[in-house]
Every structure is written in C-alpha cells, then in structure tokens.
Amino acid sequence: MTTPPAPAAPLLSAHRLAFSRNDEPVFGPLDFSLGSGETVLVEGDNGSGKTTLLRVLAGMLPPGTGEIHFHGEPASRDSRNGRVLWLGHRAGMNEALSARENLGFLAGLYGARGGMTAATAMERVGIAAWIDEPVRTLSAGQKKRAGLARLLLLQGDIWLLDEPYANLDRRGIGLVNALIAEHCASGGGALVTSHGAVRFADPRARHIRLDA
Amino acid sequence: MSRSYLPHWMHWLGSPPNFYRFAGTLRPWLMALALASAAIGLYGGLVLAPPDYQQGDAYRIIFIHVPSAWMSLFIYATMAVAGLIALVWRVKLAEVIAMECAPTGAAFTFITLATGSLWGKPMWGTWWTWDARLTSELVLLFLYLGVIGLCNAFEDRRRGARAASLLALVGIVNLPIVHYSVQWWNTLHQGTTVDFLDPARSSIAAPMLWPLLVMALATHLYFFASILGRARTGLLSLESGKQWVRTLVDGQPAPTMEAPT
Amino acid sequence: MDSTAQSMTGDRIACRATGVRANAAGACIALLRRDFVLAWRRRGELFLPLLYAVIVTALFPFALGPDPELLARIAGGVLLVIVVLAMLPALESMFRADLDDGTLEQWLLAPQPLALLALTRVIAHWLTTVLPLIIVMPLLGALMNLPVKVLPVLIVTLLLATPLLVLLGAVLSALAAGARRSGILLALMLLPLAVPVVIFAAGAIAGAQSGMPYIAPLTWLAAALVMAIVLAPLACAAALRIAVES
C-alpha cells in the first residue's frame, strides 16, 4: 500500500451537511473541515443539535443530506472506524468493572497508542489511585476523567468530544484543554461541543455556531 | 445518496404527498372491485358450485379459508420486501407500508386458523392438532404479533418500524415452511390442490375452482385497498408537521392539527 | 512524535505501528475476558437461573404426585421447557447494560466487525449462563426420574438447541434493547422463532425415550445451528446499529 502524496486531505470534512428528525430540521446545512492539528469548537444552546451533529459524524445516526469525508474518503464504516474516538455523555465503561478492566477491554478493540497503558493514561488524568475501583464508585467528574484516559490510551486521530467540560472542576477543564492541545500537536484533530459557558483555551480554534 | 438505485417512478411515488393523492384516487376503485368480486366469488362458491363428493357442503369453507391462507403468506412477503426497502434505503413510505401490513396480515392469518379449526372439527374430528402446517401457520400469527408489538415499543416510530422490519426479515424463514410443510412431512392437513404452475394438474373441478380464484382476487384487491388507506393515515400522522399536510387540513372544515414548531 | 505526525494524516497503518495493534482475534479475546470477569463479579446472579431450574423441576413431583413412571415419561420435555424458560430473563439483558452505559457506542466505532463482536458476546453468554444449566442436567434428570439412556441424548440436544436459541435471542434482544419496555416483548418475539427449535429438540428426546431413532431431528438442529452461527450475528449487528440510534 503506497502512501498518497501530499497535500494530505483533512482528517474530516463535511459538505452541505444537514440532518432532520421527523422532518424537523435539526442543523445545517454546514460546511467545515477539520485538518491535522486543528480544533473545531461547536457552539450552541441546549437543543441546538450539537450532540446530533457529533452522532451523525460518528455514524451513530443515519446521515441526513450532504457529504462527510474522512481522510478524503467518503464516510463509511471502513473510513471511519479506527480513526474516530468518541466521548459522549455516557462513560462507555461498565459500572461493575474497574477502569483498568474497562480500558484494557477497549484497548483490545481499538489498539493502544505507543507507550500508553491503562495505568499511565489514568495517571495522566490524575485518578491513578482509582484504577482498580469499580467505575460505579467514581464520581461524575472522575468518570469523565476516566473517559479522557480512554482518549489518551486508544488509537484514533479524530476526537469527537461531546461536552467534555461537563462535570469537571477548573483543573479538569484545564486538563481537557491540555490534552486536546497535545493531541493536535501530534497531528490529530478534535471536534468539541460546548454550550459556551466554558472559556476555550486555544485561541486559534475555529468555531461552528449552531442555532436552535 | 444510495436512493439513486431506485427507479424514477418509485422516487415519485415515494414522496408522501404524491403517494397520498395517488392512493386516495386508487383506493375507492380497488375497494369497489374487491366488493364486487367478493360478491361474485361468494355467490359462485356458496350457491353455484356443486357439493363435494366427500365433504358435501362443508367444503365450501375453502372459499374463505384458502384465499385467507394465501393472503397470510402474500402479506408477509409484502411486509418483508417493504421492510427490506425500509432498512436499506430508509424510504419513509416503505416503513409505513411494512408496518401497516402487519395488522391486516395478522387478521388474515387469524381467519385462516379460525376457519380451518371450524372445518377441522367435523372433517378431521379435531379442532386443533400440532401438525406441521397448522403449527407453522400459528407461528406466522405470532410473528405478525411480534412485529406489531416491537414496532409499538419504540418511542420513535421510524426506529420502531426499522427494528420491526428487521424482525420481519428474520421471520421470513417461516414462509417456505408454511408452504412446503405438507410436502416435507406427513401431515394431517391435505396437500396442495391448486397448482398455479400447471393448472391442468389442479385437483379441483372447474365449477369449484373459478369461485376460489375470484375470491383470491377479491382478497388481494381488498388488501391493496386497505393498505393504501392505512398507509395514507400512517403518512398523515408521521408527516403532521409538513406543509402539504397543513395545506390539506386547512382546506377542510375538520379541526386543524397543530404542527409542532 | 512530531516526526510521525505528517504520515499519520495519510495512513492509518503508520498510526498503528507506534502502538499495540488491534486485530479481530485480539478483540474477541478481550471481549471474552471482559465478559468472564463481569460474570465472575456477578456470580450470584448466575446462580439464579440454576436455582430457578432446580426449584421448578422439584415442583413437578409435588404437583403431579410421585408417580415415577409418569415423571419418567414427561421428564425429557419438561426439562427442555424448563431450560428454555430459565434462559429467557438473561437473554433480555444481553445488550441492555452495554447500551445504557455507552459501551455499545464504543463497539460501533471500533475497527472490528460488529457481527464478530456480537457472535463473541453470544459465545460468552452461552458459556456463562446456559452451560451451567446443562451441567446440572444429570441432577435435574434424577429429580424427574429421567431414564438414564435418555440423559445423553437430552444433553446433546441441549448442546445443539440452546446455542441456537441464544443466537436467535441475541438478535431479538438487540432489537428490543432500543425499545421502551422489552420484558414480555422478547418472549413474544422469541416464541415463534423458538417453536421449530423446541419441536425438533422434543422430537429427538421423544425418540430417545421410546427407543426410536433420534438422529434426524438432531441433524436438523445442527443444520439450523450452522446457518444461525453465520446469519444471526449479521442480523444482530444490524439490530445493534438501530438500538444505538437515538
């Protein structure tokens, strides 16, 4: 397999992307792209379709109209899976298992990044002490941090983060920003939703504004 | 996107307002034809047709039982095809048609079982026996009920329709079992009488055959008329927020539907 | 890290080369391990179907009177039905927890075939919840006065019929997972699809009991199982995709 020559296609691009639920338009049509090293912030009030946009990009909702491309290929399971990491409202972790067990399982599905283990990832997000506790005993903020540890551990260059700041304290918000910056510096990209209450760190980040 | 695989006329008909008008025009004609052919078929079957050499007049239940049984299979196949279209191309009309097939199909299946039971008591000597034909037809009824139940268990009707369509596709394995059960196993139920591939081999006298076929025509026409009507209602409630529905409703003195904004 | 960043944008392989690669076999093993650990952590719950089966079996001699011949005659069919009923509650929750805590979203985006994950889940489910039921079958057979010569046939029948039921149940459970209420719904949907399985299983047991050949129904079950192993995971994957849409 030969690597196609530069210029490289953006990690993710959307063209005239729109979505309706029961024929009520939810968002769009939108045009945007997410290049390597870029962050795109999706802003909007509650109910403006931020989560829906991310779920459409992640392929969890049927595509509406318009086109999505991953690395220049039309969106499909093959062009998407293995490249996208998803952090949603739900932790994606079984409550009866420990964070180590959950992360170990997901690393088996996605593959782990070089030099990363469940332990190092948990240490980076500051909850290493809770690694062997059942996830059910973690607080909401700690669960969010465990979700961030998952992003660190697993392979995938496009991060789709739905309200990553929710439930986090000031230091947690700083941690999210630091992780996104690190990820972008290493060639990844992130699409982040926020209802606008949190001050986003990266001044170069592009913004998409969704209105209800 | 992938909808371009569909032919042009399906595109046109797949649009709810077009379908609504088309179905509205066609439905009364189909219903009238269905009633007329049912009247002819019943007159031919109950009055004109001679009694059977073995069963006397009791055999006349075939004019209800057999067309219903054919319909129970035909409607299931229709539902599965519509369900496949709904799953692959996400056509709203196909979802509505697939789901509206289920109650009618369940009704025909129930009629088949009930009339068969009424027939079985005097002829065979039992209301019910667990032979392959009867059991598989009963399973068909439960499949219809499962499709109805699953569809209604979802908050979102379109998701429910797609989930139920998948169940309908899984259950399609039952269709050949119903049809071929009398050949594959030694059953109490008799074998096939009417051979559509080779009508000369049909083991039924002509004066009995034609009312049967007319009744089959009547049930098919009735099914088409009823599915058009049901699909119209289904589309109306699914599309209640759309402009064409609002125009439609505003033009009539009926109470106006408030569209969610 | 920076030096690899450029090639990473174009090619996924480059990205993987730096870490632990995920492959389908590894993913299945990871899922099996996870499900076994989870089952072990909830081992109390695993005993419930067993307890249910033992109690119901023990009720039969009381309800029917201790007529050993009567019990022996109906033992095969009764045990078959008890196993099917004991399997039902666990089937209902096969994907429920994973849907609720968001794990299914992670399944969907993983670079692994979803059908393969579904099949692995079926295997784990069968090993943890159904196999114990088959293991205690000699005990249940003794309670029901099951003729000794029938016991091996009953066990072989269950070894063929229960994986088939779990495969069908997985499809239906995935379908019902997205629905509001699914308890009785699953039973309603499973019934029509389980009827043929139960008929052939009962045919084999009845054959063994009356000293008749029982190979034919077992072969039918095996044929259905082979088809289901390939087709059910595909249907299950489609159903899971519908379940995650919300």
Next chain:
Amino acid sequence: MNPVRKRRLIITLLILGAVAVATGLSVFALQRNMTYLYSPSEVDAGKAPDGHPFRLGGIVKEGSIRRVPGTLTTDFVITDRFQSIPVTYTGILPDLFRVGQSTITTGTMDNGTFVAKTVLAKHDATYMPPQVAQAIAKAKQEHRIPPDAGHGGSQ
C-alpha cells in the same frame, strides 16, 4: 484487495459454507425418517415405538368396520395396501370416517391390536362434484382399477 471487498468476500464465503454444510445435514436428515405418522408397513417392520403412543395412518379397509352394539366402540382395520393392522376405538367418529378414507389414529399397540385414543379423518386435496366422483368410480371399475387408487391423499 480493499478491506470492504475483502470483508464482503469473507461474509459471502461464510454464508456459502454454512449453506453447504446445512444442506448436507438436511439431506442426511431427510434420509432418516421423521414423520407425523407411521404406516402399517412401518409398524410391521418394527419402526414404530413399542409401548409408547404413536400415530398410525392409512386407509380404512373395505368391509372392516364393526360397531359393537350398545357401545360407542368401533373396530376396523387400517391398511396401506401392503400391511393391515386391526384398530379398536371407543368414541365419536368424525363425519369423514368411512371405508376407503385416509385416517390417522393415535394410540398404542396392544397384542397386535392398535388401541386408538383419537381417530382423525384426513381428507384429500381433491374437490369434485359427487356425479363426477361416481363417473370416475364407474370408469375405474370398468378398467378394473381399485376404487381408492386415484385419490389416496398425499401419503
């Protein structure tokens, strides 16, 4: 090969393999007998279960129906034209029960007699007016064909 086509190929091959194996198993199963009922010949060959209830199917032999006076008991003989088995039954018989009729009885063998618990009459897939049936019967008689050879059901 690109991953999509590779996966489709694998799935197709798996399905084809499963269909092949399942077909093989079905053919094997079809060669074994699995029936709703047993014929008198099969019972004679010892294929029917011994001491357990089973279904016996065949045609009521001509001139074999004997009603025991004062009771609901009827004795008759079930035949498949090769072997015959005497049957005794107590109860109400279905309308279609008559000489030459396909009949399915459930019961157990007792000293060479089949003690029936239920008697069901199977009607065949042929429908015709009585006049036609008489004409056919007459024609068959002229050509010396047994009266039930034409419409013995699908057994």
